[in-house]
Amino acid sequence: MKKRIIALATAAALAATMALTACGSGESGSGSSGSSGSSGEKASITIFNSKMEIQSQMEEMAKEYSEKKGVNVEVYYSSDTVAAHLSTRYAANDPYTISMVDAKDVYSLAKEHAVDLSDQDWVKNTTQAIAIDGKTYGFPVCVEARGVIYNGNAIEKATGKEFDPSTIKTTDDFKKLIEACTAGGMKAATGVLKEDWSLGAHYLAEVYEQHDDPDAYIKGIKDGSIKLADDAKFKEMMDTFDVLKENNYAKDAAISAEREVTEQKLAEGEIAFMFGGNWDWSVISAYDYTDKMGIMAVPNNSTDGSNEKLVGGGSKYFFIDSSDNTSDAQRQAAKDFLNWLVSDPEGQSFIVEKCALVPAFSNITLAVKDPLGASVKTYVDKGALIANYNYLPDDHYAKTGASFQKYLSGEIDRAAFADEVTAYWKTAEVIAH
Template sequence: MKRNVLLSFTLLLAFVLVLSGCGGNNNESGSGNSKESSGSAAKGETKTIKIFQFKVEIAEALNRLKTDYEASHPGIKLDIQTVGGGSDYGAALKAKFASGEEPDIFNVGGQSDLDTWIDNVEDLSNEKWASDVIDVAKEPLTRDGKLYGQPMNIEGYGFIYNKDLFAKAGITEVPTTLSGLEDAAKKLQAAGITPFVNGYQELWVLGNHLLNVAFAHQQDPAGFVKGLNDGTASIADNEVFSNWVKLFDLTLKYSNKNPLTTDYNTEMAMFAGGEAAITQQGNWTQTMIDGVNPNLNLGIMPMPISDDSKENDTIYVGVPNYWVVNKNSPVKAEAKEFLNWLATTPEGQKYITEDFKFIPAFKNITTTSDVLGDLGSSVLEYSQQGKTLGWYFNNYPDGAFNEFGSQMQAYIAGNTDAAGLLKNLQQTWDNLKAK
């Protein structure tokens, strides 16, 4: 079965979460392969590390980290800027470089992003934390045997659902088929509960995460991507994509009003406020939801595209992003020290697990379900059971997800039909793929 391609990930993730945390108390700093500057500024000198990152969910926690890090590293200042949520991080990052205001540390998403930034990023293969990265998290940022990024974390997404609202509507089992999902939506509606809140103003919700469902359910997802690039595969006449449109339609049929003008923050505020029972997101939203209502009883459930319950009883798990170091940074040694502190010290690891509520992508960092919260625990449970599929949007041609998202918005608006949508997605891939 195609989910077996992630078996190594599942085993490694389970391994991560039962390890005792050996190696996590190493407090040395700096690069693991040289005697570069320790990263602490010379006496009387202040150095600033400019960090440009996209995860709005951890922005508040990063401000606390900034205070702690600066207190323990005299002469070092962190200038942290967050651009994400409803903003185009990739475009903003390119603008930073074009203006000459290059960050010292920034985020890269995966294979296609590495293609874009390979000339700007430092080889981090010999940093102390590199040997502890789980194998599945290394591959997307490895090129010619060199590791260019530190994985932020492991994340999973599907449909987040409010268990108490499900119970109120008389739903006793989590749906794992498309017809079962519609039955649940009907029960929610009958109980006066809006089934879905859809943040379809956001291109990434559509063009990355929702569209990935169709890629992940291919018999050979990587082979399908290769086929799109060499012209031997097609979105337009693919049965899985046709089934995927039925899921898309179902979310629209039982949606909140005006999904095209519902942004990420509104989506999460509505869901956390109990205004809808289901939303398409992942465990990264735990801190946002807790900020509104920390007492919600939550879970993550599948996004089924057919009535094959076994085939659809999965969620989507991967590495969302990587920290990379600008190889031309004037504070490159200090930037490396910061990443070493984050991954190898008890203080940094506490931020990863407890403050960010991340599932760590390192063998030497442990966490527990009570720290992760409901959503992280749900991702962990699916992963340990081998019920995961991958993330393939990092294999899209550069800039494609924006185009895909826009075309999906046009479909929502009624400007094209299902056949037209799939044809447009195919045309976008053909136009943007590397020639």
């Protein structure tokens, strides 16, 4: 396990220590973590937000919450990686009261930096919290899931038939539907995001995640007992990817296709399918989108039921700082804030209606308004989610994504792609858990 993330950025941390200490020295206490000042002052907490698309909503919420609850709340965002950004704060003894991180960061940081939240009321209302050695550290901010996003209006216009995504289970079903769309006048039915995170962290990861024991599967790739190119699941998922690839509107220049252009074409019905997740609504909604959109499971020819499930779960987690730099009063204010998100109607509305997130808590029954989130919620409600595998190395998506990009562009074939992924795993190690 990565015991101390602060070791990753020692030089930067030394500089940050000086800068942050200077900035944080004031009458109300040291550091921007907002240590309590003299008697009678409001409690102060800071929140690190790593989800860029909700920063403005977070800032507005902080202002309103501060006014209503008598707690000074400040929200910060950084475009740096979560690990790198937080390392400077820890090194400067200036942690955030509440930090929003990815699941893997909880496993790396919680034992050393986070408060045990097992006794909090919200724990009983979610299956997505992260617990380590019987202690709950991670508060799930929302649920996100991935599959094939579809434009139902575009499909129905091209085929002349009502579209029911539940009927598209196999790769063969998918191919026939695309052929019908093409016959109905659609020039190209799919778009493929070329980003390494989409290819490596999302699509390739499903090959691992759709196994009952991803740890054992990855171990088999590492030790050579599983030959990836011959593995049934890899072949089934890559057969489906080939359908997406061959019908891509940007097939001849796949690595040049811009995400915004692809998502605009999907939103407006020029294409009908794109692999992605409900986070894509933040891009799609900027365009003149059609009414009947949603997410369906990735069609594949397996018989394990994976073609009727999305892959997903808790996405982004809050944890509360446990260090001496945060006072007990601040920790209590932070706990109160998390409970407000789950139990107070205004907190629930903030998650679902203002941030357009899919809630991770069973007691939150507000309707999810965006169609991709609504699709995800239906899968959540019927227990049709395959769990995310949260222990991939930090460089997995960049390195395997680069190999996947070469496959997408036709630079290498499937066997060579499998070889490059296998070579990556010869030296890579999953996050200890």
